[in-house]
Amino acid sequence: MSGKRYPEEFKVAAVRQITEGGYAVSEVARRLDVTVDSLYAWVRKYGPDAAEHQAKTAEQAELQRLRKELKRVTEERDNLKKSRGILREAVRLRYAFIQQHQDCWPIRWLCKVLDVHPSGFYAWLKQPYSKAYQTNQRQSGLIKQSWLESGGVYGYRKVHSDLRAWGELIGINRVYKLMHQHGLKALVGYRKPRHSSGKLHVASPNTLNRQFNPVMPNQSWVTDITYIRTHEGWLYLAAVMDLFSRRIVGWSMQSRITKELVLDALLMAVWRRKPKQKVLIHSDQGSQYTSEDWMLFLKAHNLESSMSRRGNCHDNAVAESFFQLLKREKIKRKIYNDRDEAKRDIFDYIEFFYNSKRRHNSNNLLSPIDFEKQFNQSAEQCLQS
Structure with a gap:
């Protein structure tokens, strides 16, 4: 649709559905409600050719760094008055340096520069570690x-x-x-909430008050954060849901649980929905949602804050329910190999299944997108009559 802007995270995920997921460009464009020309532009910028160009750039940068390193080592060889440098390191460290750079320069030449004997280096290669x-x-x-x-x-x-x-x-x-x-520890149960004796964050009142069924889109949104386990580490997912249709209108996935995580998700929601009236955005009292940047963003985009009562998860039950569906229907207690694999899988679930296909009891067994289309058609008919 014209006038829409999308964050880079959304564009990269969309390109992966084409280059790695095997979907046709027209199919992805239809499901994500973007133009085919935009998708082709994203593929050119974030697709395999872009990665190859970045790899070449990184390789050139590495070659330039190695040339500077060689120049520095050569200068240290010629000026032994220097007190530090690779020539002053232990012999085994010089052997490791030669092994790391043997593809760039001849081994015997490196041994001569670093003042070690080639036979010692080859003996070290057979058993470099104790x-x-x-x-x-x-x-x-x-x-x-x-x-x-x-x-x-x-x-x-x-x-x-x-x-x-x-x-x-x-x-x-x-x-x-x-x-x-190695940072490995047991997974223990949740501790009982303990009240801090320090100053509490400034929290907004619970304006939503569990009114989870608004009568029109862009009236009430809810947002929350969950985590997904990968062998590379935790992946944190922030999601923004429109309560009217239960559609996920904004999301962000990052390796750290920071205020930028929730701000990126809300920014995507604002870009995609472009609400004309004030929207109530409900969250818990986490530090990300009580930060000054969060409050300034709400004020700048005509959003009104609402927060759950302290320690009461039922006040944000719909957002919690979505995360339970995600983990039960898609993740199913598995551990992803890395964060990129998890991002692709979660993007596919949200954009290609949950929003566009999954039937909801609260939507008269329609998907969120189909439910919104039905509402818009009914509204147009009322205006025409």
């Missing part, structure tokens, strides 16, 4: 395997039991130390 280091790496790998197979819920005691069952001779204290070094 036995203690190799044992540490092997045991760390077994610990991570046990922790991942448990779904990320095992603590060091259960991981230690797994390793002993696999025949690994290792103490429980060493398992604890290695897990701590």
Whole structure:
């Protein structure tokens, strides 16, 4: 549609549906309600050719960096009065430098520059790490395997039991130390809410008051945050829903749970809907929603804040219900390999299934998009009559 602007995150996800998901450009354009020309422009900018260009640029930058490094090393060889530099490092570090750059320059020439003998370098290649280091790496790998197979819920005691069952001779204290070094810990239950003695965030009143069925679009929106597990780390999803049709009108996915996460999701909702009247936006009392930037954004775009009561999740039950559907119907307790894989899967669920196809009881068994189309047609007929 003319006049619409989309954030970069939305464009990248749309391009992936074409280049990786196998969808036709016309199909993606129809489902996302964008023009075919816009999609082709996005493919040119974010598609495989763009990635290849970026890779070439990165390769040129790396080559330039390596040339500067070689120049610096050569200068240090010629001026041994310098107290620091690669020539002053331990021999094994110089061997590692040669191994890292052997594809760029001849090994014997590098050995001469770094004042080491080629025979020593080749002997180091056969066994570059000590036995203690190799044992540490092997045991760390077994610990991570046990922790991942448990779904990320095992603590060091259960991981230690797994390793002993696999025949690994290792103490429980060493398992604890290695897990701590790699940031692996047990998944524990939620703590009971504790009230802080400090100053509370400024919260808005619960204006929505569980009125989850408005009579027209762009009257009441709800927003919330959830998390998705990947082997690369947590992926946080912020979503904005129009309560009238239960349509997800804005979303954002990032590796950190910051105020930018919720602001990007709300910005997408404003861009896509372009509401003409004031919209009530309901959230919880999280720090992202009580920040000054959030309040300034609401004021600048004619949005009115509403917040759940402290510790009461039922005040935002519809948003919580959407996240439960996402995890039950799409994620199903699996762990994605990385955040990009999770982003593609979640984008496909929201834009290609939930908004356009999934039937809702509250919509008379129509999808959110079809329910809004039916409402718009009825409104036009009333105006004509």
